[in-house]
Amino acid sequence: VSTERMEAFSDGVFAVAITLLILDVHVPFLQHGALVLNAHLWRALTDQWVSYVTYIVSFIIIGIMWVNHHSMFCYVVRVDRPFLFFNLLLLMCIAFIPFSTALLSAYIQQPDSSGNSFMQNSHVAAAIYGAVSTATGFAFGALWSCAVLRNLIEGLDPVTARRMIPRFASGTVVYALSIVVAFVNPKLSLALFFLLAVFYAFDQLPAPVPAPSS
Amino acid sequence: VSTERMEAFSDGVFAVAITLLILDVHVPFLQHGALVLNAHLWRALTDQWVSYVTYIVSFIIIGIMWVNHHSMFCYVVRVDRPFLFFNLLLLMCIAFIPFSTALLSAYIQQPDSSGNSFMQNSHVAAAIYGAVSTATGFAFGALWSCAVLRNLIEGLDPVTARRMIPRFASGTVVYALSIVVAFVNPKLSLALFFLLAVFYAFDQLPAPVPAPSS
Amino acid sequence: VSTERMEAFSDGVFAVAITLLILDVHVPFLQHGALVLNAHLWRALTDQWVSYVTYIVSFIIIGIMWVNHHSMFCYVVRVDRPFLFFNLLLLMCIAFIPFSTALLSAYIQQPDSSGNSFMQNSHVAAAIYGAVSTATGFAFGALWSCAVLRNLIEGLDPVTARRMIPRFASGTVVYALSIVVAFVNPKLSLALFFLLAVFYAFDQLPAPVPAPSS
């Protein structure tokens, strides 16, 4: 079992999931599919600004997951069955993101009602978005731990490899904190998801990029 | 005709089918696309727990099919037209799974009515899910038989290769039994599908994993 | 510009188009998304038998197109811009098939009304399905002609290569005849599409299969 076909299959799932995100950005229609009244389309499009933001945030999250998955395979030189199943677990989380994105996009702007403020729909939607992102981060850390502990990697000294496990874990903790923020202020948590995505884009620059010959 | 492009095409179909499963997990809405009343979203999401379970079960089924397809190609070193068509047959079954998943997810919780208890909608949906899984298992066994009988494999002694045919067949029989269970208790059959998926994940570990140089 | 990435991209489009076909097989619902009355699901599923048939026929058509595309690239060893655009034209036809399939599946069972019998909806749907298949066959022939005339192939003597052009053309003519049949009897034309798909599966067996070293 080579890593190549596993990478090809994973690339396929990443590519489909990231492209399906656009299905959550809807063309505005009135009830029963009637066209929006003339001269009101621009307003209808700007009113759904949140669906563009969630599209961008989820695109960056999946994109960076792919970059890091890609980087991981500079070191992973063989795979075994447990590793394949941890990879399936990661892909199961990735493929779930279009759903949590659609949920967040639909409900984050619903006005809060009085009473029972904790379980407002916008809070629940943002918390689930955070939970799916946390699970994805957790699955990624588990995949890396599996690769390290089962000796599937090469070109990286064991100390450095192990030191990355708590780093992944701490990233997951930050994502988990965003779930708490979701219950306080859903839009703030959306901003936090965006910042986290950008942070991850830059943060891990030094470590996994060098070629396997290092 | 090399095996590479056939693997690439198959990987593509597997990847698209497995990712399309998320389209069967719906964001909760009231009739005509209205948002769920505030503070009721969590309840609406938990009410559709069955769609998460079917997502996970089908994801594992397709994922394991991919792992086994992948393992098979450690031995299959050339392809001919009949093999290509058996592969198409397998992919036709795989691509059908998002439909049977959506069917099961929609109907398994419909309460039984009195009278005509055999053809309750929940029974029919679970039976069809089982039938599609059985057909997929059958197509997989047929593909392997085709490879063995037409001498398309290398690196595996013929006796071992042939002995795997009845093993695949017996797996198909177990799946077929799940169709019977579906008519007795649909939710039990769902649990059975889950157990079968996990069982297949572990069962075939020893046989197809070793590299072709063995 | 190598043929590899072009094959990878084409494989992707083939794989997505063939898997999207399942989106045309619908879970039965009553109006407004209500569940079908209990014990009526089996009947509702059998009533839409035509959508399974069109799924299978279109799956075979796209699958065989892929097999032949695959076979063609045993000989095509370089690509140029015109070839890339003829390939895009073929992919544009392939990606259109899920639409013509959905159209046929929705309208082929609509009962004929009296008067204006020529333009019955079922006739029109079947004719358009035939027209898209004809266009796909035509694009495939054009792609092969382009490869032959621009000297992009190797491992095949020019006479054999050229002799295949009228063969592709004659196949296109047969598909075009199915458009005529569609106006006489749409269900007969569906049977014809099925037979044509199976015929193409076997017909071209001898020619393009041998390895490029022949």
Added chain:
Amino acid sequence: VSTERMEAFSDGVFAVAITLLILDVHVPFLQHGALVLNAHLWRALTDQWVSYVTYIVSFIIIGIMWVNHHSMFCYVVRVDRPFLFFNLLLLMCIAFIPFSTALLSAYIQQPDSSGNSFMQNSHVAAAIYGAVSTATGFAFGALWSCAVLRNLIEGLDPVTARRMIPRFASGTVVYALSIVVAFVNPKLSLALFFLLAVFYAFDQLPAPVPAPSS
């Protein structure tokens, strides 16, 4: 980090996005999913001619973007993190095109109302289609600039490589002009998008096609 997996992932996104375009071509139905009255399907299909035109235009735009992306990687021989993120930015634009296509297809034929003529829905839809195309062109130019400035290319003398940056920029300006035309006459802008797509198909023929050994 090799260019291969990045190309594979990009190919996947291009392939999914280009195939999802067909989801914007709808089978005609009356309200509530009822079939079109008999003998009226042909008329209903021709009435939605604009959705075929937008399908073709967007297919060509994404297809040519893929061809040029493909050509670019004849020269790009290594990638770094910034390049990966510019590539993600390009893919984010590409994956957005099915949305702008659906928007244009739905609204370009809505008749203009008197008053507030500037923000007619058809104008807005065409302008957004143009803006997404412009952003895609801009992202493509940025990706090339990134490759040139960060020394990721080989087989092309630096002067030629740099001279291509203003060429990409000028293409983006032409696309930006189409936004202005959209506010004057949306259908004219659709014709312009088509011409631009065909123009780009031929225009860049000489430059990026030669093999990297040139």
